[in-house]
Amino acid sequence: MREGVDPKTIVSKFRRIPVALPSGTTNVTFTDIEEDLRFPMPARAELEAYVLYIGFDDTGDRNRPPAKKSAPKKK
DSSP: OBOSSSOBOOOOOOOOOOOOOOTTOSOOOOOOOOOSOOOOOOOTTTGGGBOOOOOOOTTTTTTSOOOOOOOOOOO
């Protein structure tokens, strides 16, 4: 995101990442590497205005339709 008087989102990506949480635990360590997230390199004068936000959003896809389940295979 480019911050400033007129902030501008440069790129945004939302996705679900399944993480197993064993019974009786309240947290777990996990790693996710996003290899295909790209954006154009800003001019050097604008670089300091760029801010990267990373977070966890449990409401981010509430308006997204549920994934379609595939029909069972016929034998």
